[in-house]
Amino acid sequence: MANHRLVKLIWIFTEKFGLIFLSMITFVAYARLLSPTELGVGTVIIAVVELIGMIYSSVLEDPLVRLERLEDKHIATAFWASVLVSLLSIVVISGAVTLYTPDPVLRWMTAVASVKILFTMMARVYVAQMRRSGNFRMLASRTLLGKVCGGVGGIAVALWGLGAWAVIAQVLIMEFVSIVVLMRADPRRIAFSIDGPLLRELLKAGAPVAINALSSQTLQRGVTVILGMTAGSNAVGMFNMAMRIIDLPRTAIYHGLISYALPVFARRSADPSRLRAIISDSTAVSGFLLTPLFIGIALTAHDLILLIFGAKWTEAIPLLQVLACTAAIGNTAMYATTALVAVNCSHLTIKAEVATTVLALALVYSFGSLYGGMAAALALLARMAIITPLQIRGLNRAIGYDWRLFFETNYRSVVASLVMAAIVLMVSSRLSVQGYLHLFCSIVVGALSYAVAYSVMHPRWMQEFKSVFTTR
Structure with missing residues (x-):
């Protein structure tokens, strides 16, 4: 039991410290290749998108982890509800940004970045299952591979002189690679089914967690957005x-x-x-x-x-x-x-x-x-x-x-x-x-x-x- 616990922790920290190393490389590259203004623009856009994705994730993932038994109906309901809400969010965000700014580049940046919500939410049921089973090795592998691919892509975009697009490219590539790895590791077919009462139970259990996450993420992302507006x-x-x-x-x-x-x-x-x-x-x-x-x-x-x-x-x-x-x-x-x-x-x-x-x-x-x-x-x-x-x-x-x-x-x-x-x-x-x-x-x-x-x-x-x- 002790050895099994240590193996889990080793894989967790292999992932996390690997992320530190990879993030440091990309961050130093961005600090050298991008101006403070370009980095600021990309950061604000990603902050808005990640805030929305984090709220949705918190509502579903932790309640799934806490369930005594995780059945196929839970997985199907959580997965397809996540997909539908994500697609709706992409449409709403893309429409809202057209009202906020006349700049076509900012409009496209925000619309493209919002696709991250879909990739993030599709991964929730897979991540919850692996956390329950203690499969931190797969979680570490998908995160590290996604980070490597995202970092390479982001730095390449920065070297091409595309400025804030580098930050957006990095997170999109990272999330896309992560969900592909998870789906290949668990190739089950998730039947299209949304159980209304079950979804309400998950939402009820996840609401306090989501509010706390919303508070935390609104703080982190909101500070960036408000600072951009005022300073x-x-x-x-x-x-x-x-x-x-x-x-x-x-x-x-x-x-x-x-x-x-x-x-x-x-x-x-x-x-x-x-x-x-x-x-x-x-x-x-x-x-x-x-x-x-x-x-x-x-x-x-x-x-x-x-x-x-x-x-x-x-x-x-x-x-x-x-x-x-x-x-x-x-x-x-x-x-x-x-x-x-x-x-x-x-x-x-x-x-x-x-x-x-x-x-x-x-x-x-x-x-x-x-x-x-x-x-x-x-x-x-x-x-x-x-x-x-x-x-x-x-x-x-x-x-x-x-x-x-x-x-x-x-x-x-x-x-x-x-x-x-x-x-x-x-x-x-x-x-x-x-x-x-x-x-x-x-x-x-x-x-x-x-x-x-x-x-x-x-x-x-x-x-x-x-x-x-x-x-x-």
Whole structure:
């Protein structure tokens, strides 16, 4: 059992870290080949399309994963409902953009990009089945192959000088290759059948999850859209640069962990004490790795931006520092939403999610024209500082995960990261080297100081973390 669990995790992280590597290659290429304005235009268009696709995905995928038995009628209903809704969305988006802008290039970009919704939604039933069966090897293979093909296609389009089309080409190729791989791996014929009562049950179960996803994705995508409206494409490009550096490790690692966590949490949903224990252990392990990672990004932001992406992205440095600190705070409650889904209590945080999202978007709208990308970064930081304690309150109501357990789980990684930050700030300013060597030395000093500080507070951390994967 322990070995099987480790194999699943190995495939999950093969996929996710492979995505980091591939995304980094394409992102560096885009930073070199595209202007901030071109990157901003492509990002805004994809943000709108992905927001819609994410809402639909959340309504169906997680409820399918949580079902006690997944039958053919569930698969057929979810698949064909997804296809029909996706096709309707493509028509609506294509029509709406003609009313929004007279620019024919933007119209075509948006219409073509909206096809991504169809590919994304067609994949949901396949992904849900593989998550249920633990076939993370196939999930990893399809994602990595799609990313490779999408990256090659996107870079080729950028080299041809087509600007923002590169971003759109990448995501379309990636999603198309992914669904083809999934269909070849599971070549069953899905009969055309939509069971109305069954669809209503799925929608009812998925509605709270979708609202939370809508809140989260409206925040991420909406910030980009509103920033573009108030501060222009250049500000969006700078903000997207900083956000992508954070999202590369965060999205890859978070999505990998949460994909694995939901079925694991669901199996323990009837025993709150066991569920609290695994949430605590998982958060401790994740915080041990991720909190110093994001604090480290904030500390080395100047070197990272200038050395890797060039001086034209200098304005992104303070944005990256703020967003890195935001991500570090989010690590402390990263499994809260997943745990609430597992015990069917997502409704406990819906109002908080929606209210804080509206607040963040209002801050961007109010201050975007004055402070540019920094308004968006600070709005996300404020939202994270508010939503985290509200998520813990929801967990406490659902399964008794209280503040004492929250602090016991997180204090070591937080304290050790603060010690690391103090030492790196003190040492890096005194280093006589520059460039990549300065960056390397800062990373080494940070890693060593964090390891020592954490080990002093928790000498047996290796044995305890190992037990998370072998005994629970």
